[in-house]
Structure formats: C-alpha cells, structure tokens
Amino acid sequence: GQQLNQSPQSMFIQEGEDVSMNCTSSSIFNTWLWYKQDPGEGPVLLIALYKAGELTSNGRLTAQFGITRKDSFLNISASIPSDVGIYFCAGQKAAGNKLTFGGGTRVLVKP
Amino acid sequence: EAQVTQNPRYLITVTGKKLTVTCSQNMNHEYMSWYRQDPGLGLRQIYYSMNVEVTDKGDVPEGYKVSRKEKRNFPLILESPSPNQTSLYFCASTPNFGNEKLFFGSGTQLSVL
Numbered sequence: 001g002q003q004l005n006q007s008p009q010s011m012f013i014q015e016g017e018d019v020s021m022n023c024t025s026s027s028i029f030n031t032w033l034w035y036k037q038d039p040g041e042g043p044v045l046l047i048a049l050y051k052a053g054e055l056t057s058n059g060r061l062t063a064q065f066g067i068t069r070k071d072s073f074l075n076i077s078a079s080i081p082s083d084v085g086i087y088f089c090a091g092q093k094a095a096g097n098k099l100t101f102g103g104g105t106r107v108l109v110k111p
Numbered sequence: 112e113a114q115v116t117q118n119p120r121y122l123i124t125v126t127g128k129k130l131t132v133t134c135s136q137n138m139n140h141e142y143m144s145w146y147r148q149d150p151g152l153g154l155r156q157i158y159y160s161m162n163v164e165v166t167d168k169g170d171v172p173e174g175y176k177v178s179r180k181e182k183r184n185f186p187l188i189l190e191s192p193s194p195n196q197t198s199l200y201f202c203a204s205t206p207n208f209g210n211e212k213l214f215f216g217s218g219t220q221l222s223v224l
Contacts (some may be wrong), residue, residue: 025143031211033211041200042203042218043201043213043215044215045212045213048211058169066126088153093210096208101154103151104151104153
C-alpha cells in the first residue's frame with residue numbers, strides 16, 4: 001500500500017503568500033523528490049534531495065530532506081497564479097529501487 | 112524536442128472492449144513504466160520495462176498487459192476493461208532502471224462505462 005502521506009491534501013493560495021507542504025513516511029528513504037503536475041499535463045521533476053538535512057532550492061521553491069530520513073518538506077515563496085497544480089513527493093529507498101509516490105497536495109488559487 | 116508521447120489523450124469505452132494506449136519516447140531511454148493516478152492515491156505503478164523484451168509487474172498490474180518489442184515504444188493493453196480501470200494513466204521513462212528522474216507523458220484520461 002501507499003507509504004508516503006502528504007499534507008495538506010489541498011490548499012488555497014493567495015498571490016504573494018508563502019506556502020508549505022510536507023511528506024511523511026513510517027519508512028526511511030534515501031532519496032526524496034518533488035514533482036509538480038500542471039493541469040492537463042504529466043508530472044515534472046522540481047527538486048531531488050540525496051542527503052539527510054539537505055536543503056535545495058529551485059527558484060522560489062525550497063525543499064528539505066528531513067534528518068530522520070522519514071520526511072521531506074517543500075516551501076513555495078511569494079506564490080503566483082501559475083503555482084497551481086498538484087505537487088507530489090516521491091521516495092526511493094535505495095539507489096536502483098523504484099519510486100514510491102505520495103497522494104499529492106493540490107494547490108488552488110483563492111477566489 | 113525530448114519527450115514522452117501518449118495517445119490518445121482521452122478515451123471513453125465500454126466494459127469488455129479491448130483497448131491499447133500507446134507510449135513512445137525519443138530519448139533512447141532503457142526504462143519505461145506505466146502509472147495510474149487516482150484521487151488521493153497518488154501515482155501507482157502498473158508495469159515497468161527495464162529494456163526491450165524485459166517487463167515486470169508493478170504494484171497494481173491486474174487487468175493490464177504490456178509489451179516492449181522496440182526500445183522507444185511501450186503500449187498498455189486492457190484486454191477486457193472494467194469500470195474500476197477508469198483513471199488517469201501516465202507513461203514515464205528514464206535512462207536506466209533506478210534512475211529517479213522520470214520523464215512523464217501528458218496523460219490519458221480513460222473512462223470505462
């Protein structure tokens with residue numbers, strides 16, 4: 001069954017806000033990844049993390065590899081309308097293993 | 112342009128009518144995989160292929176078949192579709208097995224009535 005739990009399941013953003021989401025597991029993963037799925041498209045890799053405690057940025061996005069190796073966090077600073085979509089975390093237990101995906105966090109714009 | 116191409120984008124069919132969803136990549140990737148996406152469940156792997164003529168089951172293979180006769184193509188076959196196979200399907204590829212950087216197609220929304 002699914003091993004990665006993403007929170008929140010959905011969120012509304014207002015332009016300019018900072019937003020955070022996380023991904024937790026009962027198992028240890030040695031690689032964490034964050035993908036974004038735009039409406040009507042397939043997921044695209046945003047950030048890959050390879051070391052516990054690692055903090056990596058990609059533009060306004062920053063992701064962290066939790067020190068327990070059981071969680072990861074994604075922050076979006078100064079959100080803009082094109083940040084809407086579904087953000088998926090994925091974990092890989094060891095190099096060469098397949099990925100396990102979380103259920104996704106859906107980001108929507110406040111009306 | 113490097114890409115993974117799936118066809119069709121949308122498909123509505125009836126229970127029991129065999130269908131094939133095609134997937135092609137132009138990046139000479141060895142590894143290809145099929146996922147289904149359902150609300151709240153994320154992406155679950157159906158089948159994968161590590162190279163030509165090498166395929167294996169993922170987490171949810173029941174009701175699906177695949178083939179890998181050529182490196183670039185990896186079709187997904189539903190011999191007798193059922194309503195519980197209504198889902199959004201993604202094909203993905205990566206240079207080799209275990210490479211975490213997957214490239215995804217744009218998806219196929221399948222509805223089985």
